[in-house]
Amino acid sequence: MSINKFTTNQIASLIVIAFSIFYLILAFQIPEYALPRPVDSDLFPKVLGFFMLLLGILLFFEKDDETSEKEEVEEEEEKLPWYRTGGGEIAVTILSVIAYILLLEIVGFVLTTVLFIFGLTWFYGYKRFVVNGIVSVVIGFGFYMILTRGLGVYLPPGILGF
Structure with a gap:
């Protein structure tokens, strides 16, 4: 070969x-x-x-993948705005991670994590906002409790104070 x-x-x-x-x-x-x-x-x-x-x-x-499927995807991507194409979605995700890193100390771990998870799941098409909000809050607080109480890791408290 x-x-x-x-x-x-x-x-x-x-x-x-x-x-x-x-x-x-x-x-x-x-x-x-x-x-x-x-x-x-x-x-x-x-x-x-x-x-x-x-x-x-x-x-x-x-x-x-078959080449015909790739051509169909490329034709569909030409009709989409730049941020909805494969490269655009990657760029939005990278920019979101950079924003998460920059805001972590200022805003705090819990609030930044909740906004990050909620924002990216909404961007990628999940439209059930109440469920998305609940899951984002549970994950944010859950990770905070596991890391601070369970493992003794310091996380920035930010504007919420914890």
């Missing part, structure tokens, strides 16, 4: 597989903690590396 016969998925999978092998090599170099613990600091990187390797292997055998 020459390089010209590789599909886009196969080329991407080879890159993912190579990166995951490199990542696993580094993960196995993380020193173990001196005292015995059920979960050590090297467990998560190793699990993540193996999952990435597995997904890379599965991607290698995944079929590419």
